[in-house]
Amino acid sequence: MTQYQEKAKITRFEQLSENIVRLTLYSPDIAAATKPGQFVMIKAGKGKDPLLRRPFSVHQTTSDGHLQILFKVVGRGTDMLARRKEGEEISVFGPLGKGYKIEKSKPACLVGGGLGIAPLLLLAKSISRMKMDTSKDVIILGGRSADEIKALVKDFKQFGIKVLVATDDGSLGHHGFVTDVMKNTRLADDSVVYTCGPEMMMMAVKNICAIKGLQCQVSIESVMACGMGACLGCTKHTKDNRYVHVCLDGPVFNAEDLKWNL
């Protein structure tokens, strides 16, 4: 797998809600090499503080060399990144990690919560292109409120796959959790569930999959220093108490391989 370090120009800056930002970067080598579920490491500022790059899953890529990341301002790194302007260059390094394994012959169910929706857009596009029949596929998106996810829902609808929505406050779609929607949706027995979101949500999704006997792929978030297997900082426990590294072995794992103890 080839990786690249590129100076990428910010070609578009979108403020999707009060603290959610989408950046479009011109990063042709990385964009062309990225598969759904992979991530990039981005230097938020220019100096030595904050020191480390931040990992971001790739939200979308285009054939003309652009890639997008979607993030919420949660700390100093993301705050700095949210202050960057169109036309500025930032250092991007990737693509990294192992992404989703798309099962072409099986119905897909994508479940995203909050910022976990980010990698699912590229996944949805890939699924819509790789599969002959997406009539049994479904995308379930959840967020706090309409304000947080309205713009994203629109983007997902362009692939012709059924999109269902849940919000905590009921301002868009089902009033409640994505897992409520998932439970009430008839999924084919051989469906594959692809999910990303808060760990509590993913654990609930995993539990539903275990009951229904469905394969479940989860994308895990972790603090990491390098993103490429050198620092060994992003450890997760497997169910048999071994360690795996999110950057090399993931970020996408089979849900049942991991230890879930929240």
Next chain:
Amino acid sequence: MEFVRNGDEIFPDLRVNIGSLELKNPVMTASGTFGYAREFENLMNLHRLGAVIVKGISLAPRSGNPPPRIVETACGMLNAIGLQNVGVERFIKEKMVYLQGLQIPVIVNILGDSIDEYQEITERLSGVKGIAAIEVNISCPNVKKGGVAFGTQAHMAKAVTEAVKMKSSVPVMVKLSPNVTDIAEMARAVEDGGADSVSLINTLIGMAIDLESRRPKLANVIGGLSGPAIKPVALRMVYQVAKAVSIPVIGIGGIDSTEDALEFMLAGASAVQIGTANFINPRVSEDIVEGMHRYVIDHNLSSIRELIGALEVK
């Protein structure tokens, strides 16, 4: 930039000697920040490096500490990886083949819980082709017994050095801990023990606390601080050690530019190791070598060796 051969001279001349080991330039990658080198092969030209130092190896494989293992701090980071590694047998079987194919010196960092263990690893490595030197880690802060007693008591440091020297067929570099009262005393002890060179500093022990949860940010509670935040401390220690010993000193600590590296050489380092900076810019070591080329040309030096210990204090 390429080496230009001018008669028998190599210009610009970046060669340095670490005892009997000649490096084509003074830039090495620090143990634990560069994996087993292969991880970086697509991101830089490994052959530009002076040497590569691989992740610390113990006798048996170690799985390391529970997460969280790293946390960012002001201009630095804390880590408590816990010396996760594949163990010496798998290292030789799985990692050495690739390293043997590199046209640069490979230095193997070793660690143990007892003098016997250090000696056994050294013995196991000494027949292996392609190892240019051994770096003895007596200073990792993150594992109980993990060399820490060796790194903080002069007589123990000397004893480990003697033990490794006895079994080693290649030069021995000893990596010193900064978490001591007098690092020059430690350097003299390992010099007495027969060390061919010393490298310093390893990480400074620190901690970070999450105010909301009232818990330490690292599962291990304490960890090793690295990055630009520690550079002034490292520079001072290299300066003190270089005055105290006559063996070559290798400078480590927060180096992320050519300027940083050259400051360490002025302070007395014959070579440097790049650590945490590899995480942020995987190409940084190669960039620093290029910067040295330019510096030597721009400043009309006959060799980069002119800078070693050339600090003018008065």
